[in-house]
Amino acid sequence: MKPAPTVEDQLDDAIALKQPGSENSKERQCLRCSLSFQSQWAGERICGRCKGTSAWRQGSPVSMSGH
Numbered sequence: 001m002k003p004a005p006t007v008e009d010q011l012d013d014a015i016a017l018k019q020p021g022s023e024n025s026k027e028r029q030c031l032r033c034s035l036s037f038q039s040q041w042a043g044e045r046i047c048g049r050c051k052g053t054s055a056w057r058q059g060s061p062v063s064m065s066g067h
Contacts, residue, residue: 032046
């Protein structure tokens with residue numbers, strides 16, 4: 001008989017399900033610049049270009065000018 005999974009095993013399994021993967025890859029609109037990009041998982045909503053800016057790395061808020 002197989003032993004019951006530990007809490008650590010269950011957490012590892014849950015984390016693995018949320019990891020980037022091709023089955024979750026989808027074209028999405030960046031929430032920061034509104035351009036389309038290929039996200040690698042459901043929670044990826046900011047494009048690589050925006051993530052590469054110093055403003056993103058410093059945690060600066062998005063300017064809502066013009067809205």
